[in-house]
Amino acid sequence: MSAEETHRSVEVAARVERRWATIAVIIVVGMALLAAFAGIHQATMPQPRVEITDPSRIHLSGEFVESNLGSVLEANGNITVRAIGQQYSFTPACIVVPVDTPITLRATSADVVHGILIQGTNVNTMLVPGYISEQLMRFAETGDYLMPCQEFCSFGHEGMWGKVKVIDKADFANRAKSGGRLSCVGQ
Amino acid sequence: MLVNRKLILAHFWFAFAVFGVALTLGAWQMFIRSPIGTWLSNPELYYRSLTAHGTVMGYVFPTLVAMGFGYAISESALEQRLVGVRWAWTGFWLIVIGSVMAVIPIALGRASVLYTFYPPLIGNLFYYLGVVLVVVGSWIWVALMAINLRVWRKAHPGAPVPLAMFANVAGSYLWAWTAVGAALELLLQIIPVAAGLKNTIDAGLARIFFSWTLHAIVYFWLMPTYIAYYTIVPRAIGGRVYSDSMARISFILFLVVAMPIGMHHTFADPQVGAGFKFVHSAFTALVALPTLLTVFTICASVEIAARLRGGRGLFGWIRALPWDNPMMLALAFSFVMLGFGGAGGLINMSYQLDASIHNTQWITGHFHLIFGGAIVIMYFAIAYDLWPHLTGRELIDVRLIRTQLWLWFVGMIVTTFPWHWVGILGMPRRMAYFDFGDPAIAPQALSVTFSAIGGFILLTSGIMFIVILARGMRAPQIDAGPYRFAIAVHQPATVPVALNTHALWVALMIVLTITNYGYPILNLATTAGTSVPAVYVGAQ
Numbered sequence: 001m002s003a004e005e006t007h008r009s010v011e012v013a014a015r016v017e018r019r020w021a022t023i024a025v026i027i028v029v030g031m032a033l034l035a036a037f038a039g040i041h042q043a044t045m046p047q048p049r050v051e052i053t054d055p056s057r058i059h060l061s062g063e064f065v066e067s068n069l070g071s072v073l074e075a076n077g078n079i080t081v082r083a084i085g086q087q088y089s090f091t092p093a094c095i096v097v098p099v100d101t102p103i104t105l106r107a108t109s110a111d112v113v114h115g116i117l118i119q120g121t122n123v124n125t126m127l128v129p130g131y132i133s134e135q136l137m138r139f140a141e142t143g144d145y146l147m148p149c150q151e152f153c154s155f156g157h158e159g160m161w162g163k164v165k166v167i168d169k170a171d172f173a174n175r176a177k178s179g180g181r182l183s184c185v186g187q
Numbered sequence: 188m189l190v191n192r193k194l195i196l197a198h199f200w201f202a203f204a205v206f207g208v209a210l211t212l213g214a215w216q217m218f219i220r221s222p223i224g225t226w227l228s229n230p231e232l233y234y235r236s237l238t239a240h241g242t243v244m245g246y247v248f249p250t251l252v253a254m255g256f257g258y259a260i261s262e263s264a265l266e267q268r269l270v271g272v273r274w275a276w277t278g279f280w281l282i283v284i285g286s287v288m289a290v291i292p293i294a295l296g297r298a299s300v301l302y303t304f305y306p307p308l309i310g311n312l313f314y315y316l317g318v319v320l321v322v323v324g325s326w327i328w329v330a331l332m333a334i335n336l337r338v339w340r341k342a343h344p345g346a347p348v349p350l351a352m353f354a355n356v357a358g359s360y361l362w363a364w365t366a367v368g369a370a371l372e373l374l375l376q377i378i379p380v381a382a383g384l385k386n387t388i389d390a391g392l393a394r395i396f397f398s399w400t401l402h403a404i405v406y407f408w409l410m411p412t413y414i415a416y417y418t419i420v421p422r423a424i425g426g427r428v429y430s431d432s433m434a435r436i437s438f439i440l441f442l443v444v445a446m447p448i449g450m451h452h453t454f455a456d457p458q459v460g461a462g463f464k465f466v467h468s469a470f471t472a473l474v475a476l477p478t479l480l481t482v483f484t485i486c487a488s489v490e491i492a493a494r495l496r497g498g499r500g501l502f503g504w505i506r507a508l509p510w511d512n513p514m515m516l517a518l519a520f521s522f523v524m525l526g527f528g529g530a531g532g533l534i535n536m537s538y539q540l541d542a543s544i545h546n547t548q549w550i551t552g553h554f555h556l557i558f559g560g561a562i563v564i565m566y567f568a569i570a571y572d573l574w575p576h577l578t579g580r581e582l583i584d585v586r587l588i589r590t591q592l593w594l595w596f597v598g599m600i601v602t603t604f605p606w607h608w609v610g611i612l613g614m615p616r617r618m619a620y621f622d623f624g625d626p627a628i629a630p631q632a633l634s635v636t637f638s639a640i641g642g643f644i645l646l647t648s649g650i651m652f653i654v655i656l657a658r659g660m661r662a663p664q665i666d667a668g669p670y671r672f673a674i675a676v677h678q679p680a681t682v683p684v685a686l687n688t689h690a691l692w693v694a695l696m697i698v699l700t701i702t703n704y705g706y707p708i709l710n711l712a713t714t715a716g717t718s719v720p721a722v723y724v725g726a727q
Contacts, residue, residue: 035465
């Protein structure tokens, strides 16, 4: 190859390379923008605030005492579900909620790290002792959903499965009339 | 010039021996939790096995491969005897002692905390000390790589550092810094509790420290593979590296952006706000860039080899490639797995898509495909390529080598594709058994069975790999000649300082880590009331 040819081929190589680098950068920026758009436009962002709680006292006072766990109908028609995870179960073990209603899940752990995953949905959050997890959810269909613990919590982990029962709106309203915190128990 | 062959062989042999053990455990796990196994009466055994599998495959095996390969690169690329051989042996023995020290409490069921630690679960002190020894041993290697490069630079002022060594040192710096996160978690948080000096721990902060290590460690595992892509494959198949400077830019990008992205592992965690999660998500997208650049450069380099062999046409050249060459085969398999695994990674990178697969079997499938697949198959290729130079003997079983690579590829696909699928169905990770009698879980039984079969294919391939290397120790002697690396089409006579040194990029890596991790860590560390009681494993 003559010096001139070498020079030309170096230029061609560099040009092709620059083109590909530009395409790669566009792909990367495009993905980041897509994630931002989905987060802001469809309001699917992680919980904005960090809230703390003391796992050694949650059974004594505060929002996670046993009598306050379960589903509650708020004044604005929304539902709040409070739950805790502990080795090796959830309380309530079976959550009951109405279909097609905005629901806020507030949960924490009483001991080690657990996770809540509701199969067939995008509901998926960690339960880290000391912190409160909050997640918004809405079920489009009635039925039973499995709710396994998705994080290793020592050797009973494989047995830690909860359930979510999504029922008719009217049914739920009927059961909520007497006030209190609802779970599948007593259905 | 490979002088310290014994040192390198010791690293490789210990790496592959522990790999064999961990692979066997992995195959057993796949089997025992599948419908073809019987329910484990003591699930705790599963978690012992899982902890051992993760600790070996995550910390010991890839670290030893990177170290052994690093010493080989230092001696052969710089054409300079290794400086600090005694220190290198010290590092090696620290890793051996650390591994044994960590494995004993695991085997006794005193450290079933998985390799990701998960405080407030606390295992036996010696497990953590063993892991610390492994890391300390590897840090000696980091220092030696820096020192050897320095010695070479003094003797060759201003000369371009050979690409293999430039990348190798970048990888070692990446490891040194990424290990700091887990080191802080161990030294400041876990070890004081395991030693009984404290009995509370901030689990949220520990998860942030660990995420610092957890993602960039994957890029440390990846480094030997990428070094092989750039500096071994083109030579082995008779081609040239398309671009030396693009290669350097890719390694620099890994060094800089692999670090400040780890919090995408904590998207679903309550102890970090949304802002930093978004920042880490965007940076995670950025780390796709060096891989996209690499895919282009390597495909172009391979095309050069094909055209030199008489390949023609837009795609016709692919047929002209030396497909019977194990290196070619390994590269192709590695790229296919990197493609699927990388696409999965881009899904994990966004909070919105991650929500449906976080902590499901999808994630396990993902990192097995990337690490066990794309990365480890190139570790095999590196070993095959180096072996004759280390032993002075020929690897004669080329057909067996090809079969082994094929089996690994097929096994990995059969294992991980169904794994991804059950993840989408919401099957959680790290479970010793599943109740396949539950109508909601029954449809996943077939997929889990396929994965278990894949596990046995992988085990077969792994055994073949070790047998091939062992037979290579007794094959007829040959003179393998000096170990060489691929050269570029336009081998640079000079390289800009920025592409020939690491200081600027290491500084940038540290600065980005501080901007992306500084506030969340400080904030959690200074918030009162976040420490929770430790839960000791084996005490229940």
